[in-house]
Amino acid sequence: MKVFIEGLKFEGFFVERVNRFIAKVLIKDNIELVHVANTGRMKELLVPGARVLVRYVEEAHRKTKYDLLMVYKEDMLVSIDSKLPNTMLEKAFREGAIPYFSGFTSVKREVTFGKSKFDFSLSNQKENALIEAKCVTLVKENHMASFPDAPTERGQRHILELMAALEVGFRTAVIFIVQRGDGKYFTPNREMDEAFADAVVKASAAGVEFYAFNTKVTEDYIELAQELEIV
Numbered sequence: 001m002k003v004f005i006e007g008l009k010f011e012g013f014f015v016e017r018v019n020r021f022i023a024k025v026l027i028k029d030n031i032e033l034v035h036v037a038n039t040g041r042m043k044e045l046l047v048p049g050a051r052v053l054v055r056y057v058e059e060a061h062r063k064t065k066y067d068l069l070m071v072y073k074e075d076m077l078v079s080i081d082s083k084l085p086n087t088m089l090e091k092a093f094r095e096g097a098i099p100y101f102s103g104f105t106s107v108k109r110e111v112t113f114g115k116s117k118f119d120f121s122l123s124n125q126k127e128n129a130l131i132e133a134k135c136v137t138l139v140k141e142n143h144m145a146s147f148p149d150a151p152t153e154r155g156q157r158h159i160l161e162l163m164a165a166l167e168v169g170f171r172t173a174v175i176f177i178v179q180r181g182d183g184k185y186f187t188p189n190r191e192m193d194e195a196f197a198d199a200v201v202k203a204s205a206a207g208v209e210f211y212a213f214n215t216k217v218t219e220d221y222i223e224l225a226q227e228l229e230i231v
Contacts, residue, residue, distance in 0.1 A: 001092045001224040003084055007055040009219060014050040023068055025052055034066040038082040041150045042137055045071045045078055053219060077217040078180040082135040084222055085177035086119050089133055092224060093122060116161040129171040132158045136178040145183030147176055151193045159199040162208050173209035186212035187231040
């Protein structure tokens with residue numbers, strides 16, 4: 001399940017993170033401000049001098065002329081755009097490419113339940129499902145992908161709201177999309193956010209479904225790849 005990454009792309013070198021959404025990148029001998037479409041810390045990826053891939057965007061209302069798309073981890077590309085997993089999953093749901101969710105006839109984005117907005121609502125004549133997608137960029141030792149890489153009260157709230165939705169008849173799930181190819185397993189990042197990890201364990205026991213997939217990442221596309229064992 002491929003999502004093609006369009007636009008004019010350039011290589012550059014990461015300089016520093018200005019804030020959650022802005023970074024400085026050396027592009028063609030000039031230091032440029034670039035948009036970072038990911039609020040994660042990504043400290044193991046966004047190190048000074050890291051080779052990155054940016055996309056030129058010419059829009060009058062923007063404060064930056066570039067988007068930060070990917071980071072090289074040695075010779076491997078890591079996608080850091082947190083919007084891409086949802087685009088990829090919507091396409092997969094509509095085409096029935098994920099067996100667990102192949103029987104749904106309606107796919108909607110950005111659906112509110114309780115006090116949270118979830119990424120997807122799927123439905124057919126028999127059931128309704130709420131699904132939250134999480135973008136994963138962190139892979140630790142032994143190919144262990146993990147989320148989050150920063151404390152996330154919002155992520156914990158999503159898990160608890162999915163438990164509430166389950167109690168009133170929804171099928172509920174969380175899908176972790178690892179935007180790199182070296183993840184073989186997945187586990188909640190208890191070292192970073194114990195409350196989130198506890199919420200995942202509690203929700204799983206209650207019946208919330210959890211899935212994880214890694215991806216093939218190239219300069220031109222990102223593709224859904226193998227399902228990962230969740231530890």
